[in-house]
Amino acid sequence: MSVEIDTRPIWVLLALRALKPLFYIVLAAVFLYLVAMPAPAGLSAAGQRAIAIFIVCLVLWVSNMVPLAITSLFAIVLVPALGVLSKKETYALFGNEAVFFILGAFILAGAIMHSGLSNRIALNIMDRFGRSPRTLLLSIFLLAAFLSFIMSEHAVAAMLFPIVFDISKGLGLKPGKSNYGKLLFFALAWGCVIGGVGTFLGGARVPLAIGILKESTGKSIEFLDYAVAVFPLVIVMLLAGYFLLTRFFPSEVADVSSAHAVLSRRLKGLTKMSYNEYAVGGVLGATIFAWIFFGKAAGLAAIALSAVVCLFALRLVRWKDIEEYVNWGIILMYGGAIILGTALDKSGAAEWIVNLLIGKWADKPWMIFAIFSLLSIFLTEAMSNAAVIAILLPVGIGMAERVSISPALLTYSIAVPAGLAFMFPMSTPANAIAVSSNYITVKDMAKGGFIMCVVAWVSFNLFAAFYWPLIGMGYGK
Amino acid sequence: MKENYIDNPAALKIDLMLRGLRIDDPLVRAWACGMDGVDIMLPRNTLVNIPCREEFTKGSPYVLRKKGGGYAITDGRGEVAAELVKRPAFYDRKTSTGVPFSRIATVHGSLTSIAPSSRCDFFNASVECKYCAGNLDVKGADKTIYSVEEVVETVEAVLEEGVGGLIYLSTGFSEGTDGGIVFLKPYLHAIKRKFRCLVAVETLPPRENRWIDETYALGADSVLYNLEIFDKELYEIICPGRAASIGRKRCMDALAYAARIFPNGTVASHLIVGLEPPGSTMQGIDYLTGIGAVPILPIYRPRPGKALRIDPLTTEIILPVYKHLYRAVTEKKISLTWVRDLSMVTTPAEIRALVDDAGTRPSIVESFYKSRLGRKTAWGLSSLRRKLRVKASEGGEEGE
Numbered sequence: 001m002s003v004e005i006d007t008r009p010i011w012v013l014l015a016l017r018a019l020k021p022l023f024y025i026v027l028a029a030v031f032l033y034l035v036a037m038p039a040p041a042g043l044s045a046a047g048q049r050a051i052a053i054f055i056v057c058l059v060l061w062v063s064n065m066v067p068l069a070i071t072s073l074f075a076i077v078l079v080p081a082l083g084v085l086s087k088k089e090t091y092a093l094f095g096n097e098a099v100f101f102i103l104g105a106f107i108l109a110g111a112i113m114h115s116g117l118s119n120r121i122a123l124n125i126m127d128r129f130g131r132s133p134r135t136l137l138l139s140i141f142l143l144a145a146f147l148s149f150i151m152s153e154h155a156v157a158a159m160l161f162p163i164v165f166d167i168s169k170g171l172g173l174k175p176g177k178s179n180y181g182k183l184l185f186f187a188l189a190w191g192c193v194i195g196g197v198g199t200f201l202g203g204a205r206v207p208l209a210i211g212i213l214k215e216s217t218g219k220s221i222e223f224l225d226y227a228v229a230v231f232p233l234v235i236v237m238l239l240a241g242y243f244l245l246t247r248f249f250p251s252e253v254a255d256v257s258s259a260h261a262v263l264s265r266r267l268k269g270l271t272k273m274s275y276n277e278y279a280v281g282g283v284l285g286a287t288i289f290a291w292i293f294f295g296k297a298a299g300l301a302a303i304a305l306s307a308v309v310c311l312f313a314l315r316l317v318r319w320k321d322i323e324e325y326v327n328w329g330i331i332l333m334y335g336g337a338i339i340l341g342t343a344l345d346k347s348g349a350a351e352w353i354v355n356l357l358i359g360k361w362a363d364k365p366w367m368i369f370a371i372f373s374l375l376s377i378f379l380t381e382a383m384s385n386a387a388v389i390a391i392l393l394p395v396g397i398g399m400a401e402r403v404s405i406s407p408a409l410l411t412y413s414i415a416v417p418a419g420l421a422f423m424f425p426m427s428t429p430a431n432a433i434a435v436s437s438n439y440i441t442v443k444d445m446a447k448g449g450f451i452m453c454v455v456a457w458v459s460f461n462l463f464a465a466f467y468w469p470l471i472g473m474g475y476g477k
Numbered sequence: 478m479k480e481n482y483i484d485n486p487a488a489l490k491i492d493l494m495l496r497g498l499r500i501d502d503p504l505v506r507a508w509a510c511g512m513d514g515v516d517i518m519l520p521r522n523t524l525v526n527i528p529c530r531e532e533f534t535k536g537s538p539y540v541l542r543k544k545g546g547g548y549a550i551t552d553g554r555g556e557v558a559a560e561l562v563k564r565p566a567f568y569d570r571k572t573s574t575g576v577p578f579s580r581i582a583t584v585h586g587s588l589t590s591i592a593p594s595s596r597c598d599f600f601n602a603s604v605e606c607k608y609c610a611g612n613l614d615v616k617g618a619d620k621t622i623y624s625v626e627e628v629v630e631t632v633e634a635v636l637e638e639g640v641g642g643l644i645y646l647s648t649g650f651s652e653g654t655d656g657g658i659v660f661l662k663p664y665l666h667a668i669k670r671k672f673r674c675l676v677a678v679e680t681l682p683p684r685e686n687r688w689i690d691e692t693y694a695l696g697a698d699s700v701l702y703n704l705e706i707f708d709k710e711l712y713e714i715i716c717p718g719r720a721a722s723i724g725r726k727r728c729m730d731a732l733a734y735a736a737r738i739f740p741n742g743t744v745a746s747h748l749i750v751g752l753e754p755p756g757s758t759m760q761g762i763d764y765l766t767g768i769g770a771v772p773i774l775p776i777y778r779p780r781p782g783k784a785l786r787i788d789p790l791t792t793e794i795i796l797p798v799y800k801h802l803y804r805a806v807t808e809k810k811i812s813l814t815w816v817r818d819l820s821m822v823t824t825p826a827e828i829r830a831l832v833d834d835a836g837t838r839p840s841i842v843e844s845f846y847k848s849r850l851g852r853k854t855a856w857g858l859s860s861l862r863r864k865l866r867v868k869a870s871e872g873g874e875e876g877e
């Protein structure tokens with residue numbers, strides 16, 4: 001535990017403390033008012049209450065006044081209590097496939113990290129390919145992206161951070177001053193962010209989005225379909241990222257042999273590849289294979305959970321080893337978000353909001369796609385990407401119905417940009433980890449990140465308009 | 478002809494601390510004069526600890542005499558009433574493990590000093606501070622460390638009796654970057670958890686500022702990093718261990734940082750009067766008050782074989798130093814409510830009577846903080862301030 005002392009004047013601290021209860025009182029008053037006021041035309045009483053709950057959760061998610069998971073629990077309590085959905089229906093929604101897929105993915109990622117396999121892969125790749133400053137940078141960038149295809153991007157960032165930090169120290173790079181130092185940590189953060197949108201496994205947001213989509217429309221998105229649709233964007237973003245970084249921060253390093261010494265030392269510290277590593281690698285390979293080819297028939301969650309059962313049956317992991325990798329907060333948050341999304345949809349509230357906010361002026365599918373992707377990519381810079389999905393997707397799906405755009409496509413328009421958080425440390429843990437190295441400043445990140453956001457948004461919309469129709473994913477239903 | 482201080486308690490306190498006191502009655506002498514001197518209450522609530530055993534006290538003009546039912550101090554020309562401070566009753570009790578409380582704690586007016594370990598590693602490297610009274614000079618493994626429970630029991634006894642309610646925890650030097658706060662941590666933690674009392678902590682200045690943050694976060698209400706000597710050369714000669722392992726510059730930086738973290742008037746540093754020229758001590762006073770720390774000026778008590786005292790050293794020479802202290806502290810608006818009523822040193826508040834004609838009485842605020850309610854208020858405010866200021870982080874929050 002580290003301690004920080006806030007040295008701002010006491011009256012400022014007191015005022016800030018006093019704001020908290022005031023904030024809750026105002027929020028409660030707004031909530032009660034929204035519930036009690038006469039329902040506007042076109043909105044059912046259940047819809048009105050769903051909107052009141054949605055607004056309270058939205059404020060809490062955006063302000064982060066309570067942990068995200070606790071806001072979700074609050075939604076789970078309020079939805080049946082106010083009669084928006086029945087108790088049975090509400091709690092049954094928590095058993096959504098997406099929630100169990102996320103649980104399975106956490107355990108799989110935990111097993112890979114615990115076995116040491118991911119660390120071994122990382123060290124070997126960097127050692128083999130990182131012979132010059134350029135290839136070392138590329139190997140970190142691509143490795144972060146690649147690993148984020150198969151495990152949560154912030155787990156990748158946390159795992160690679162000590163290695164990249166040692167390399168920077170080994171090269172004698174000055175924190176805050178060295179351009180090459182900045183390059184290495186940007187490569188780590190952006191590699192994770194870009195790779196994280198490549199598959200369902202980079203973060204739990206895509207499964208969450210699919211969970212909400214499924215509950216609202218009965219439709220789903222398959223593992224392979226998603227990867228085929230998004231992969232070209234990942235490649236373009238990786239190229240754009242590399243190009244931008246090397247232009248922004250021209251490297252001052254000519255020789256990386258001392259980084260090599262660091263990697264060799266770490267590699268020497270590893271034991272021979274163990275049975276556990278082989279077996280965990282095998283289970284992971286088989287799981288991805290099953291997701292690609294049997295995902296539709298067997299269900300993604302069922303495959304993930306079968307893999308988990310395998311891991312335990314083969315005694316490759318123990319619950320005690322895995323527990324710390326399972327983020328229960330995220331699982332609770334997702335369960336609540338799915339319940340709230342369904343409540344908004346089933347009560348007709350989502351459709352009513354869409355009519356009110358966007359009305360008739362945005363009636364072209366490409367326009368809707370552009371608006372939601374823009375909202376998503378910029379909201380995610382300031383708030384948790386899962387919260388972005390929880391807030392935008394129910395409304396987006398309501399909109400899709402009205403303007404004849406495929407709800408699945410609209411799910412992409414929110415779920416993919418929600419993962420592309422490049423600008424701030426608070427946007428995503430990968431950025432926060434990179435900034436904590438002190439090699440990158442928040443200003444560096446905001447500057448470069450803004451350009452990356454614009455590039456990402458433009459490319460994403462271009463892919464949706466020109467590439468997706470070629471693979472049978474037009475805007476239409 | 479020497480100046481006559483007998484009618485001015487503040488000046489008399491300084492003169493008594495400098496020259497000592499003779500106690501003719503062997504019975505009184507045995508009863509009242511401990512190793513650290515005798516605690517006496519002079520008029521105007523001026524508490525003083527006066528040396529009475531050391532060799533130099535034999536030449537003192539001051540004598541303690543019985544007068545009626547009480548005592549008086551006379552210098553041959555005049556006399557002043559003197560009240561012998563009662564020995565705290567808890568001194569005669571023991572911890573549940575059988576250690577006399579008097580061995581663990583010593584009451585010095587408003588504070589009770591506790592050193593949980595009798596070890597300072599400067600002695601083990603023969604680089605101890607040359608003026609050190611040597612009560613922490615147990616070498617090597619042959620050391621006494623009082624357990625947390627023993628210290629907690631002692632504090633309980635102190636607070637029950639209502640004497641020296643400010644607990645003063647101190648420790649000697651040990652290797653490490655924390656200055657000793659890691660060692661004091663369990664004691665501080667336990668005292669703060671169990672009792673509603675204010676705690677001051679004296680350690681060596683830590684090498685990293687994070688330990689100062691930690692000291693505050695742990696519950697210390699006041700902190701002392703003693704510079705002891707302001708003159709650079711004398712510092713290196715008299716405090717070889719401190720100079721080599723911490724350094725004067727780091728001590729000053731640590732004090733400056735602590736003054737930004739702790740409340741006004743709660744960061745203090747000793748500058749020993751008598752070990753360096755008065756001008757140098759005054760520069761030290763200016764420096765310390767400039768960074769927001771309270772200089773505390775104990776007077777060096779010579780011991781056999783330790784002739785470190787500058788010569789001549791008289792009250793006439795050092796009075797201007799104390800007056801300078803009062804002016805500097807008031808000019809820099811440093812709060813005087815914290816460092817007060819200490820028997821071992823003359824506090825800035827006591828010197829007010831020497832400088833400020835109107836100020837022979839403590840202000841209403843100072844009087845309030847001396848009261849029971851005032852002490853509770855001080856504790857409450859100090860705890861509230863800490864609650865508002867301390868942010869503990871345990872790494873990352875939620876993921877996604």
Ligand code: SF4
Pocket residue numbers: 597598599600604605606609610611613649650
């Ligand atoms: S630090 Fe100096 S004064 Fe303190 S106990 Fe050690 S030797 Fe004595």
